[in-house]
Amino acid sequence: MQSLTKQCLSIIKTRPQESHKGTFGRTVLVGGNAQFGGAIMMSTEACVNAGSGLTTVVTDSKNHQALHARMPEAMTVDWQDKEVCDAVLASADVILMGPGLGEDEKSRELLTYVLQEQTEDQLLVIDGSAITLVAQNNEQLPYPKQTIFTPHQMEWQRLSGIKIADQTEEMNQAIQQKLEATIVLKSHRTEIYSNTGCFYNPLGNPGMATGGTGDTLAGIIAGFLAQFPHSVDTINAAVYLHSYIADQIAHDNYVVLPTKISQALPYWMKKFEI
Numbered sequence: 001m002q003s004l005t006k007q008c009l010s011i012i013k014t015r016p017q018e019s020h021k022g023t024f025g026r027t028v029l030v031g032g033n034a035q036f037g038g039a040i041m042m043s044t045e046a047c048v049n050a051g052s053g054l055t056t057v058v059t060d061s062k063n064h065q066a067l068h069a070r071m072p073e074a075m076t077v078d079w080q081d082k083e084v085c086d087a088v089l090a091s092a093d094v095i096l097m098g099p100g101l102g103e104d105e106k107s108r109e110l111l112t113y114v115l116q117e118q119t120e121d122q123l124l125v126i127d128g129s130a131i132t133l134v135a136q137n138n139e140q141l142p143y144p145k146q147t148i149f150t151p152h153q154m155e156w157q158r159l160s161g162i163k164i165a166d167q168t169e170e171m172n173q174a175i176q177q178k179l180e181a182t183i184v185l186k187s188h189r190t191e192i193y194s195n196t197g198c199f200y201n202p203l204g205n206p207g208m209a210t211g212g213t214g215d216t217l218a219g220i221i222a223g224f225l226a227q228f229p230h231s232v233d234t235i236n237a238a239v240y241l242h243s244y245i246a247d248q249i250a251h252d253n254y255v256v257l258p259t260k261i262s263q264a265l266p267y268w269m270k271k272f273e274i
Contacts, residue, residue, distance in 0.1 A: 001169055001191065001198045001199060001200050002197060002198065002199050002200075003199070003200055003202050004199055004200065004201050004202065004203075004236055004239070004240045005240075006240075006244075006272070008233065008236045008237045008240050009237050009240065009241060009272040010274055011224075011228045011229065011233055011234050011237045012228070012237065012269050012272050012273045012274065013228075013273060013274060014273045014274065015273075020053075021053040021054050022053055022054065023053060023227075024051055024052060024053030024226060024227040025052055025053050025054070025093045025094060025223075025225075025226025025227045026052075026053065026054045026056070026091050026092050026093050026094075026226065027047055027052040027054070027055045027056070027092065027093065027094045027095075027096065027222050027223060027226045028055075028056045028057075028058060028088055028089055028091075028092040028094070028095050028096070029043055029044055029047060029055065029056070029057045029058065029059075029095075029096045029099070029219070029222065030057075030058040030059070030079070030095065030096065030097045030098070030101070030110060030114055031043070031058075031059060031096075031097065031098050031099040031100045031101040031127075031128065031130070032057070032059035032060055032063045032099065032100040032101070033059075033060050033100060033101060033102040033104070033106070033107065034060050034062045034063075035100075035102065036099075036100030036101070036102060037059070037060065037062065037063035037066060037067075037100060038100065038211075038212065039099040039100030039128065039212065039215045040057060040059050040063065040067075040099045040100045040215075041063070041066065041067055041070055041071065042099070042212040042215040042216050042219065042258050042259060042262070043096060043099040043127075043215045043216065043218050043219035043222075044057050044067065044071050044074050044219060045070065045071050045216075045219065045259060045262040045263075046215070046216040046217070046218075046219025046220045046223065046258075046261070046262040046265070047074075047096070047219040047220070047222050047223040047226075048071055048073045048074055048223070049223075049262045049263065049265040049266055050219065050220045050222075050223030050224055050238070050262075050265050050269070051223055051224075051226075051227050051265075051266075051269065052094075052222065052223040052226045052227065053226065053227065054075075055073065055074045055075070055223075056074065056075040056076070056077060056088050056092075057074050057075065057076050057077065058077045058079045058085055058088065058089075059076065059077075059078075059079055059100075060078075060079060061078045061080070063076075064076045064078070079106075079110060085113075086117070089114065089117045089118075090117070090119075092122055093122065093123070093225075093226050094122065094123045094124075094125065094222050094225045094226045095114060095118065095122060095123070095124045095125070095222075096125045096127065096218055096219065096221075096222040097110075097111065097114050097124060097125065097126050097127070097130045098125075098126055098127035098128040098129055098130030098131065098218070099127055099128050099215040099218060099219075100128065100129075100215070101128060101129045101130050101133075102129055103129050103132060103133060103136075107129065107130075107133060108133055108137065111130055111133050111134070111137075111139065112137075112139070115139060115140075115141070115142055116142075118142055118143060118146075120143055120146070122143075122146065123146050123147075123148065123225050123230055124141075124143070124146060124147045124148070125147075125148045125150060125218055125221055125222050125225070126147060126148070126149050126150070127149075127150045127214065127215070127218040128155075128214070128215065128218070131149055131150075131151045131155045131158070131159055132155060132158055134149075134159065135155075135158040135159045136158075141179075141180075141181060144179060144180035144181045145180050145181070145195065147181040147182070148181065148182045148183075148184060148221065148225075148235060149179075149181055149182070149183050149184065150184045150186065150214065150217065150218050150221065151183070151184075151185060151186065152185075152186045152187070152214060153167060153185070153186070153187050156172075156183070156185055160172070160175040161175070162175065167185070169191070169198060172185060172191070172193055173193055173198055176193035176194070176195075177195075180195065182194040182195070182232060182235060184217075184221070184235060184239060186214055186217070188204065189201060189202065189204065190204065190239055190243070192232065192235060192236055192239060194232040194235075195232075196231075196232055197232065199232075199236055201239050201240055201243055203240065203243035203244055203246075203247055204243040204246065204247070205243075205246060205247055205250040205256065207246065207249070207250040207253060207254060207255050207256035208243070208246050208250075208256045210255055210256070210257065210258065211258075212257075212258035212259070213246075213256075213258045213261075215258065216242065216258040216259075216261055216262055217238070217239065217242045219262070220238045220241070220242050220262075220265070221235055221238040221239070223238075224237060224238040225238075241265070241268060241269070241272070242261060244268070245261050245264045245265065245268055246261055248264070248268075249261065249264070
């Protein structure tokens with residue numbers, strides 16, 4: 001397994017002078033029920049700050065006011081409005097499904113709907129409760145090689161069938177090969193399993209052990225994939241920078257708030273651009 005280094009951030013390129021918001025991709029985030037709206041808000045903040053050109057959030061209408069107040073750069077859609085949802089999903093380069101989604105019947109319907117709507121040229125990031133729903137329902141991925149799962153170890157146990165104690169590199173890679181999707185396995189040292197190799201992130205700290213850290217990572221991954229190459233290199237860069245920023249914050253802070261990572265993204269991306 002290959003260790004990530006700062007070199008992986010070389011995918012962050014200086015933006016061309018002649019560009020517009022469409023140049024940097026269209027990202028659609030789906031999640032945030034009435035109870036877990038904070039999760040989709042943190043993913044949205046991360047996605048926008050990571051540089052997604054256009055970010056739209058498909059969520060429970062109860063979250064719209066808070067989203068508009070916190071992140072006015074993002075657009076919102078009521079997930080009950082199928083006609084608008086159809087149009088928004090069709091326009092996406094990257095879809096992020098799952099932060100704060102929940103596991104009720106509406107959540108299941110939304111997951112099935114998104115899997116049906118995904119096209120062969122769209123990337124799909126599946127996070128949070130959507131991973132559990134995929135496992136419970138034995139959902140079939142329409143385009144597995146275009147799919148990225150971002151589970152923590154318990155979610156990976158549900159999806160892979162591998163108990164946490166048995167989640168070795170060999171076992172994880174074997175299941176990844178069957179799934180064909182890329183796996184970002186979040187833990188003390190996050191590991192990335194893909195069709196082109198296995199990688200681990202040497203960075204990270206205990207201050208990151210707080211709610212929303214994973215939602216933030218998922219948003220960064222989606223934002224990076226919207227504007228940079230559709231490859232594991234871009235996913236690796238998102239994972240590495242997420243922890244790199246968190247380590248800088250941890251120098252002077254006992255707890256690393258996920259929203260602080262998002263707020264620091266534009267600064268550090270400018271530092272590392274080439």
